[in-house]
Amino acid sequence: MVNWNIILSIAKTHLLTKIKQTAIAALGVTFGIGSYITLVCFMTGLNTMLDNLVLNQTPHIHIYNEIEPSEKQPISLYDNLKESFNVVHSIKPKLSQKKIHNGLPIIKFLEKDDAVRGALPQVKTQIFYMAGSIELAGNLTGINPLSEVELFNLGDYIVEGSAEALHNTDNSILLGIGIAKKMALKVGDRVQVSPIKGGIFPLKIVGFYQSGIADLDAVQSFSNIKTVQRILGEANNYITDINVKLYDIENALPLAQKIEQQFDLKAIDIKTANAQFETGTDIRNLITYAVSITLLIVAGFGIYNILNMLIYEKMNDIAILKAIGFSGKDVQLIFMSQAMIIGFVGGVLGLLIGYGLSSLIATVPFETEAIPTVKTYPINIQPSFFIIGFSFAMLSTFLAGYLPSKKAKKIDPVKIIRGL
Amino acid sequence: MTTVLEAKHINKYFKKPVMFHVLKDINFQVKKGEFASIMGKSGCGKSTLLYILSTMDTDYEGELYLDNKLISGSDSEHLSYMRNKHIGFVFQFHYLLSEFTILENVMLPAKKLGEKSYQEIEHDAMDKLKMLNIEHLAKKQASRVSGGEKQRVAIARALINNPSIIMGDEPTGNLDSHNAENVFNIFKRLSEEEDLSLLIVTHDEDFANKTDRIIQMEDGKILL
Numbered sequence A: 001m002v003n004w005n006i007i008l009s010i011a012k013t014h015l016l017t018k019i020k021q022t023a024i025a026a027l028g029v030t031f032g033i034g035s036y037i038t039l040v041c042f043m044t045g046l047n048t049m050l051d052n053l054v055l056n057q058t059p060h061i062h063i064y065n066e067i068e069p070s071e072k073q074p075i076s077l078y079d080n081l082k083e084s085f086n087v088v089h090s091i092k093p094k095l096s097q098k099k100i101h102n103g104l105p106i107i108k109f110l111e112k113d114d115a116v117r118g119a120l121p122q123v124k125t126q127i128f129y130m131a132g133s134i135e136l137a138g139n140l141t142g143i144n145p146l147s148e149v150e151l152f153n154l155g156d157y158i159v160e161g162s163a164e165a166l167h168n169t170d171n172s173i174l175l176g177i178g179i180a181k182k183m184a185l186k187v188g189d190r191v192q193v194s195p196i197k198g199g200i201f202p203l204k205i206v207g208f209y210q211s212g213i214a215d216l217d218a219v220q221s222f223s224n225i226k227t228v229q230r231i232l233g234e235a236n237n238y239i240t241d242i243n244v245k246l247y248d249i250e251n252a253l254p255l256a257q258k259i260e261q262q263f264d265l266k267a268i269d270i271k272t273a274n275a276q277f278e279t280g281t282d283i284r285n286l287i288t289y290a291v292s293i294t295l296l297i298v299a300g301f302g303i304y305n306i307l308n309m310l311i312y313e314k315m316n317d318i319a320i321l322k323a324i325g326f327s328g329k330d331v332q333l334i335f336m337s338q339a340m341i342i343g344f345v346g347g348v349l350g351l352l353i354g355y356g357l358s359s360l361i362a363t364v365p366f367e368t369e370a371i372p373t374v375k376t377y378p379i380n381i382q383p384s385f386f387i388i389g390f391s392f393a394m395l396s397t398f399l400a401g402y403l404p405s406k407k408a409k410k411i412d413p414v415k416i417i418r419g420l
Numbered sequence B: 001m002t003t004v005l006e007a008k009h010i011n012k013y014f015k016k017p018v019m020f021h022v023l024k025d026i027n028f029q030v031k032k033g034e035f036a037s038i039m040g041k042s043g044c045g046k047s048t049l050l051y052i053l054s055t056m057d058t059d060y061e062g063e064l065y066l067d068n069k070l071i072s073g074s075d076s077e078h079l080s081y082m083r084n085k086h087i088g089f090v091f092q093f094h095y096l097l098s099e100f101t102i103l104e105n106v107m108l109p110a111k112k113l114g115e116k117s118y119q120e121i122e123h124d125a126m127d128k129l130k131m132l133n134i135e136h137l138a139k140k141q142a143s144r145v146s147g148g149e150k151q152r153v154a155i156a157r158a159l160i161n162n163p164s165i166i167m168g169d170e171p172t173g174n175l176d177s178h179n180a181e182n183v184f185n186i187f188k189r190l191s192e193e194e195d196l197s198l199l200i201v202t203h204d205e206d207f208a209n210k211t212d213r214i215i216q217m218e219d220g221k222i223l224l
């Protein structure tokens, strides 16, 4: 039977009479846990931001028609030469159109799939921007603006104007900010575009697009899918790309493989396209945990030290306690409780300080051209970090307290009493 | 008359630094209400014997009975309990927990035993302090009282759980004659009025002569 009242009251008295050392040991834990919380909130915030930078605007599966040489050359279909060895030199791809055949039925088919959140058609083409005497080469992509906002956060990258304006205005264009700067254009101005096949089409500028990647912003513009089809002189079933967003990114690879087989199209999943991003995330997590664990180990040594010292100083008290009927286990619990109290107080303080620091960092301005939506440092505060941090504190103090308290348990009162 | 403490064929060896037979076939009893003293030259094994009798030292041969129950070979948890409930120990040096008050020191063994409420324990502790004429010290820090007072506090602490026997290892060895007299009178009264058994190691001839029985020791043996 353990009498916690008396054990805790002795532990408390010991700690209070050594308040300075206790405070220093607790501050060690506070420092470790505080740093862990701050670091992990900041690092995961950064991870999420960087991942979102890519993931938000990148389709989980991108389907298009690759221009590549046919694997089967006509000669192999000719029965008379079946048994012979045919060599064809200088194979060139057939000048096939980029169009996805049956694009609209494929989209309908994909949207029926339970794993798919949405499949959006696009028409990509190369054009020239013309204003006065300037001509710039660039890309124009025809989209459904409202759906793109919903699924691929296009809205985050519109710095002036809006997706609604693009949707609602005939013959309108969302111009890349780099093009606008080069050509000194404002929202409301007109820009003329010319497809490669020829012809000139005036489009009204309803907004500017800024992805944060300067090279892209200097060429890329968006328009309604119908407008682009009209510019190209194509029918309204002309689609060059399909972008698919899934509910769960893990399904991307298997579904992409299925699409490639079923429709004889190129389907690239996001993980294959952005493999390097996971590596970055992993390394940042590794740094966070390595630093935090190091700090906690240092804090643990602090606790180990103070308990050892305390036990050395309290040798006589331990002998008396044992002589008047406290068992070795009681004595061990007294010193274990001291370690745990230090860990608890230090840990809770650390959580508070970590929370405070994270909240503070979250208000510090952080503006960058690359990510127009971010105004302050990204911080990701999650309850699970606090649970992990607290468990960390308790675990490290438990380990630090265990050895010294074990020693106290084993102290032979007779030896101590004889020694005086 | 009932027997409170009985030692049968107790032998003890110290193996280090050299093999040394320190207690040789110790046999004796302490009856209820008996005030016995142990005398003998320094180094003859009195303290060693007392540590065995008080259950703190378990490294010995032979049998030890407390209230006619064999306690040799019990596990340490049980021995702690027996020590807590049935044995009061008074040292030569006044071992108190210096960071606690006098009252807290006296209450400690009862709190550990946990048989009574805090109020009852506090009341009992005040009673013991009154009996020893030191109730005015109750709220003082243990490190702030004199040697004679500390020894009386230690006796109060030994009494708090109403033990079967009080053991003392030269409890007056460190006190002046006035305080030593005082402590003796307390022991005497406890044995006469409360029917408590006492087993006290002493060097003081006068002290021993006033007890009910003197157990003489020499070279680890009891002389009859």
Ligand SMILES: Nc1ncnc2c1ncn2[C@@H]1O[C@H](COP(=O)(O)OP(=O)(O)O)[C@@H](O)[C@H]1O
Residues within 6 Å of the ligand: A418, B014, B016, B017, B020, B022, B040, B041, B042, B043, B044, B045, B046, B047, B048, B049
């Ligand atoms: N831990 C020990 N190891 C070896 N010898 C010891 C130890 N403790 C005591 N002794 C020896 O045992 C003998 C008895 O000691 P002790 O019981 O303290 O004597 P007393 O209390 O009668 O003066 C002494 O000779 C002492 O030197």
Ligand SMILES: [Mg+2]
Residues within 6 Å of the ligand: B046, B047, B048
């Ligand atoms: Mg001695």
